[in-house]
Amino acid sequence: KQEVTQIPAALSVPEGENLVLNCSFTDSAIYNLQWFRQDPGKGLTSLLLIQSSQREQTSGRLNASLDKSSGRSTLYIAASQPGDSATYLCAFMNYGGSQGNLIFGKGTKLSVKP
Amino acid sequence: NAGVTQTPKFRILKIGQSMTLQCTQDMNHNYMYWYRQDPGMGLKLIYYSVGAGITDKGEVPNGYNVSRSTTEDFPLRLELAAPSQTSVYFCASRVDRPNTEAFFGQGTRLTVV
Numbered sequence: 001k002q003e004v005t006q007i008p009a010a011l012s013v014p015e016g017e018n019l020v021l022n023c024s025f026t027d028s029a030i031y032n033l034q035w036f037r038q039d040p041g042k043g044l045t046s047l048l049l050i051q052s053s054q055r056e057q058t059s060g061r062l063n064a065s066l067d068k069s070s071g072r073s074t075l076y077i078a079a080s081q082p083g084d085s086a087t088y089l090c091a092f093m094n095y096g097g098s099q100g101n102l103i104f105g106k107g108t109k110l111s112v113k114p
Numbered sequence: 115n116a117g118v119t120q121t122p123k124f125r126i127l128k129i130g131q132s133m134t135l136q137c138t139q140d141m142n143h144n145y146m147y148w149y150r151q152d153p154g155m156g157l158k159l160i161y162y163s164v165g166a167g168i169t170d171k172g173e174v175p176n177g178y179n180v181s182r183s184t185t186e187d188f189p190l191r192l193e194l195a196a197p198s199q200t201s202v203y204f205c206a207s208r209v210d211r212p213n214t215e216a217f218f219g220q221g222t223r224l225t226v227v
Contacts, residue, residue: 043118044218059145089156092120092198093216094226100145100208101172103217104156 002027006105010012013080014113022076022097023090030092033073034102036099038087047088048075080112116140120205122220127195127226135190135218135222137205143217146188147172148180150201151221157204163188164210194224 036044048057048064056065063076087109091102139183144165149157159172163182179191205219
């Protein structure tokens with residue numbers, strides 16, 4: 001069964017720190033991996049999508065990497081800010097039984113202290 | 115841009131009642147999905163659709179039904195609500211091309227008492 005594991009489950013850091021969120025997956029035959037941000041009581045906002053042929057994607061202070069061979073992705077947040085506090089979810093897409101379905105991890109809850 | 119719109123945002127149901135969660139998107143996406151998110155868990159796929167008139171079951175379809183009469187709308191029907199259906203429900207859509215982002219609605223928080 002395809003699974004996605006996110007470590008750590010929760011993380012608290014002081015403002016200004018650089019941090020890394022980890023995501024591992026069991027199915028290396030993925031089409032892409034997507035990182036989302038979820039604020040309390042809100043929907044999911046897409047942050048970055050890495051295609052299976054890519055190694056990394058960057059958007060502002062965010063950088064996501066993908067290593068299919070080891071089944072790992074990381075989300076690097078530079079110079080963290082209190083506004084970055086949220087739950088971060090990673091999900092990979094396969095084209096198995098459910099067209100374009102995303103397999104989600106449980107998320108990492110990030111708290112950035114002023 | 116409206117994107118993916120879900121209604122209602124919150125709902126309390128009594129056991130045995132029925133309701134329909136509405137989802138509409140204005141991006142002309144063929145692929146639409148319904149997920150549920152339980153506390154501390156990842157999202158799980160309930161049903162999906164690859165176009166008007168075509169739907170299929172996901173990982174956790176029991177107790178739910180869907181229809182897709184138009185490209186824009188993908189309602190989720192709960193029949194005979196049970197406490198186990200207490201969850202947050204998310205609708206998502208994407209274009210039918212590989213390596214494209216999925217867009218999510220704001221969610222419907224449902225409590226069955």
